[in-house]
Amino acid sequence: MGTINVSREYSVKEKMFLPAIIQGMIITLKRFIQGFIFHKKYTIMYPEERRNYSQRFRGMHFISVDENKVENCTACFLCETVCPAECIHIVAEERDSASNPYGVRKEKKPLSFDIEVLRCCFCGFCEEACPKDAIKLSRNYELSILSRQEGIYDLNHLKREVKGRG
Amino acid sequence: MDIFTLAQLLAKIVFVFAVCLGVIPFLVWFERRGSAWIQGRVGPNRVGPFGLIQPFADVAKFFFKEFWTPAEANKWYYHLAPIFALVAPMAALTVIPFGSYLMIGDQIVNLQIANVNSGVLFILAFAGLEVYPIIVAGWASNNKYSILGALRGSSQIISYEISMGLALLSMLLVYGTFDLHSMVAWQGQKFFGFVPAWGVFINPIGALIFWISTFAETNRLPFDLPEGDSEIVAGYHLEYGAMKFALFFMAEYVAMIMASALLVTLFFGGYQLLPGVQAAVDAIVSMNGLSDAAAQNLKAVFQFGCLFLKVAFFMVVMIWVRWTFPRFRFDQVINLGWKMLFPLALANVVFMSVVVYLMS
Ligand code: SF4
Ligand code: SF4
Numbered sequence: 001m002g003t004i005n006v007s008r009e010y011s012v013k014e015k016m017f018l019p020a021i022i023q024g025m026i027i028t029l030k031r032f033i034q035g036f037i038f039h040k041k042y043t044i045m046y047p048e049e050r051r052n053y054s055q056r057f058r059g060m061h062f063i064s065v066d067e068n069k070v071e072n073c074t075a076c077f078l079c080e081t082v083c084p085a086e087c088i089h090i091v092a093e094e095r096d097s098a099s100n101p102y103g104v105r106k107e108k109k110p111l112s113f114d115i116e117v118l119r120c121c122f123c124g125f126c127e128e129a130c131p132k133d134a135i136k137l138s139r140n141y142e143l144s145i146l147s148r149q150e151g152i153y154d155l156n157h158l159k160r161e162v163k164g165r166g
Numbered sequence: 167m168d169i170f171t172l173a174q175l176l177a178k179i180v181f182v183f184a185v186c187l188g189v190i191p192f193l194v195w196f197e198r199r200g201s202a203w204i205q206g207r208v209g210p211n212r213v214g215p216f217g218l219i220q221p222f223a224d225v226a227k228f229f230f231k232e233f234w235t236p237a238e239a240n241k242w243y244y245h246l247a248p249i250f251a252l253v254a255p256m257a258a259l260t261v262i263p264f265g266s267y268l269m270i271g272d273q274i275v276n277l278q279i280a281n282v283n284s285g286v287l288f289i290l291a292f293a294g295l296e297v298y299p300i301i302v303a304g305w306a307s308n309n310k311y312s313i314l315g316a317l318r319g320s321s322q323i324i325s326y327e328i329s330m331g332l333a334l335l336s337m338l339l340v341y342g343t344f345d346l347h348s349m350v351a352w353q354g355q356k357f358f359g360f361v362p363a364w365g366v367f368i369n370p371i372g373a374l375i376f377w378i379s380t381f382a383e384t385n386r387l388p389f390d391l392p393e394g395d396s397e398i399v400a401g402y403h404l405e406y407g408a409m410k411f412a413l414f415f416m417a418e419y420v421a422m423i424m425a426s427a428l429l430v431t432l433f434f435g436g437y438q439l440l441p442g443v444q445a446a447v448d449a450i451v452s453m454n455g456l457s458d459a460a461a462q463n464l465k466a467v468f469q470f471g472c473l474f475l476k477v478a479f480f481m482v483v484m485i486w487v488r489w490t491f492p493r494f495r496f497d498q499v500i501n502l503g504w505k506m507l508f509p510l511a512l513a514n515v516v517f518m519s520v521v522v523y524l525m526s
Contacts, residue, residue, distance in 0.1 A: 024490050024491065025487065025490050027490075028204050028489060028490040029486070031204045031205070031206065032486070034203075035202065035203025035206060035207075041206055041208050042207070043208055045208065
């Protein structure tokens, strides 16, 4: 299969260019008047206004906690296993029974739980894999950081107060 | 040269350059804000009222940026190019008349910095110089993209200089003079008592060719091939940063002002009053019972205002065109220059000479 040439004869008006140029300039003039006089815009004033993203938006991770501020995570390693970017690193530990009012429900706990968010692809698999609904992705999309070190979310960071999906 | 001549000369130089450099921040602002309005955005609106202080913030930023020179660049030419780029169009501005004359005491002050009696040639010489900073900058940066931009710039500017020169030639036939002041004075006549005898009404094709060529000469879109950001990064000024880039940036606007001023002077009546303004001047004069000298001074002020308005109009159109059209492909630019504008300009010169011969 070669190239199909669909070229056609141009009319005199088209060859002159100028009518088309004037047409184009009228269009931009209309846009200019819309913007200048009627303040029509398709962008938003970002830090003051924000877009309302879907409830299912996958942003910054967090680990849900119960009413005693104990993380729901039981260090089952399912998220670490499923993570395609291999960016979750968990060290597990036994929860000492005195401080565990939940008995067998929360015997294990993560000693450390680090997410290298610079490698994360925000696929949300960790959230789907988690049997305890512990790790979740929030709708926060402002993830800028000033150093690589801040790109590692530790347990303290992940356990911060995040309401529901919010 | 007595003290008065020197003083008025200095005053004129300061005035012209102050106006010319003073409007650049506003033009930059308008370029950014206007493009935003055309594209349905908001544009810079944080610094100062309506974002008007934004260009000054940019300049402050340029001053504090690192003054960096590429290691392999030819230092002397590398630093010479941006200065050259700014000086050439500024020098060309000196012969543009920006008013008829002022009466100070019994002295007549001609409102033109340099009264060169072959002003057109002077302007052409300095407009021709505009290609050198591009070539020098592109070559001295020692960068492949820069040299590509420089090559594009040189071939484009030289191609369009020819049709520009021919369009100019057709007007020289009509005016019969090289002096810009007498050209503008010539355009002060009226046809049939009311139509101003502007060059554009006598020679519309020449005006159109000249106008298109000024776009190519100032490297504005749709002829910004030497810069061509999407193809060759930034072309000839790719290796320039901080204030050196700012000089190129300002030079572009000075060149635009110069080109528009020349276009207005040749084809749109220069400082001749816009229709209706004469009546306003007369009214003010008769109401206040001004003397002849004061009336002339008032008229000169209004003439400058009219020139300013006309140039401003063409600047706005240049910005408007920039945000309307995409860049030409290189072969299209050269085709347009050599296969359309050049023969058209040549035919126009022949046509105009026949017309001028028959009229005289
Ligand atoms: S969102 Fe995906 S890549 Fe990121 S931590 Fe969870 S599983 Fe890993
Ligand atoms: S976050 Fe969920 S999946 Fe990951 S280790 Fe904890 S309980 Fe298991």
